[in-house]
Amino acid sequence: MITEPTSKYLSNTVQSIQPSGIRRFFDLASSMENVISLGVGEPDFVTPWNVIEASYHSLEQGYTAYTANAGLFELRKEISRYMKRRFGVSYSAEEEIVVTVGASQAIDIALRAVINPGEEVIVVEPSFVSYAPTVTLAGGVPVPVNTYSEDDFKLQPEQIEAAITDKTKVLMLCSPNNPTGTVLSKGDLERIAEVVEKHDLLVISDEIYAELTYDEPYTSFPAVKNMRDRTILISGFSKAFAMTGWRLGFACGPKPILQAMLKIHQYTMMCAPTMAQHAALEALVNGQKDVVKMKESYRQRRSLVIHALEEMGLSCHVPGGAFYVFPSIEKTGLSSEEFAEQLLMKEQVAVVPGSVFGESGEGHVRCSYATSVQKLEEAMRRIDRFLQTL
Numbered sequence: 063m064i065t066e067p068t069s070k071y072l073s074n075t076v077q078s079i080q081p082s083g084i085r086r087f088f089d090l091a092s093s094m095e096n097v098i099s100l101g102v103g104e105p106d107f108v109t110p111w112n113v114i115e116a117s118y119h120s121l122e123q124g125y126t127a128y129t130a131n132a133g134l135f136e137l138r139k140e141i142s143r144y145m146k147r148r149f150g151v152s153y154s155a156e157e158e159i160v161v162t163v164g165a166s167q168a169i170d171i172a173l174r175a176v177i178n179p180g181e182e183v184i185v186v187e188p189s190f191v192s193y194a195p196t197v198t199l200a201g202g203v204p205v206p207v208n209t210y211s212e213d214d215f216k217l218q219p220e221q222i223e224a225a226i227t228d229k230t231k232v233l234m235l236c237s238p239n240n241p242t243g244t245v246l247s248k249g250d251l252e253r254i255a256e257v258v259e260k261h262d263l264l265v266i267s268d269e270i271y272a273e274l275t276y277d278e279p280y281t282s283f284p285a286v287k288n289m290r291d292r293t294i295l296i297s298g299f300s301k302a303f304a305m306t307g308w309r310l311g312f313a314c315g316p317k318p319i320l321q322a323m324l325k326i327h328q329y330t331m332m333c334a335p336t337m338a339q340h341a342a343l344e345a346l347v348n349g350q351k352d353v354v355k356m357k358e359s360y361r362q363r364r365s366l367v368i369h370a371l372e373e374m375g376l377s378c379h380v381p382g383g384a385f386y387v388f389p390s391i392e393k394t395g396l397s398s399e400e401f402a403e404q405l406l407m408k409e410q411v412a413v414v415p416g417s418v419f420g421e422s423g424e425g426h427v428r429c430s431y432a433t434s435v436q437k438l439e440e441a442m443r444r445i446d447r448f449l450q451t452l
């Protein structure tokens with residue numbers, strides 16, 4: 063019997079990837095008292111009550127068995143209606159939608175369904191921490207393309223072209239972006255689409271924050287001309303519907319790819335949790351007013367944080383979506399890791415060092431404003447005090 067696992071049993075692939083930099087930081091913060099966390103990437107709202115009730119009813123009615131592998135048909139039909147209504151894209155509930163265990167699993171099976179060993183995936187950085195490791199776990203090679211604060215962290219089409227090799231297969235997009243909050247406009251997406259078409263790429267478009275945009279109408283990448291059949295759309299219930307713990311997401315896309323993803327899902331997951339699927343159905347049918355309410359609250363908190371940071375002299379582009387701000391801390395002369403560590407130690411405010419999101423995140427920190435106004439105000443006072451000690 064193996065009593066103490068040793069590294070010789072581990073796969074080379076797993077050994078080649080690092081644990082999430084965000085987790086490391088939070089383990090440290092959770093061991094301290096009086097910490098205000100601007101670190102977590104999740105809503106501070108509890109899931110709306112009608113959605114919680116729908117899961118109770120699901121259990122009361124005895125829905126305790128597996129659903130179809132692709133997910134409850136009623137839910138897939140509702141996702142299909144939702145995608146059409148909100149984003150103007152049509153997907154068949156029968157063949158082009160898979161309900162997953164969070165957007166996280168959708169990203170994983172999307173990559174595993176399309177990547178052959180050694181094929182390259184362009185990852186736009188700063189990026190959500192899971193993308194590059196998930197590409198590696200799928201046998202692919204993540205190729206970072208940096209974005210910069212001067213461009214409001216918007217991906218420039220020439221940068222994609224410069225990164226393309228004969229091994230490039232996939233471009234991973236995320237708008238609104240985590241950690242920068244940057245939203246790509248219709249025009250930005252159209253310019254990106256030209257490059258995608260020219261180089262025959264597939265796009266995985268993570269739109270989990272699509273409902274949380276504040277300034278302009280949102281354009282979904284598959285709604286851009288000729289992009290529907292080159293795009294795997296990833297979304298989920300975690301952010302807009304305040305359902306991170308329910309672990310429910312979905313993927314939509316062209317039938318051959320979605321059916322390939324379904325095979326992996328079938329053999330590894332069987333299906334997403336049944337009561338969570340009933341809850342998600344309720345969220346789609348009756349949840350839009352709550353989404354609007356929560357979004358309004360995030361919008362107000364975004365203003366509060368941006369104004370406070372500006373007053374402290376920390377420059378910050380105005381993020382069009384999600385619930386993150388990504389101010390520059392370059393003028394302090396500290397690295398993002400030093401800044402985050404010292405701020406935590408001296409003032410008990412937890413933010414995430416930009417460097418965990420890739421090389422171009424250095425010089426910035428990610429602050430989530432999905433926390434109460436009172437805590438945000440206190441956190442801003444503490445950051446201000448911290449800056450004055452430098």
Ligand SMILES: Cc1ncc(COP(=O)(O)O)c(C=O)c1O
Binds near residue numbers: 164166240299309
């Ligand atoms: C960009 C992005 N995609 C996906 C996820 C994961 O979402 P889920 O909770 O649905 O797995 C997150 C969570 O932080 C995220 O920020």
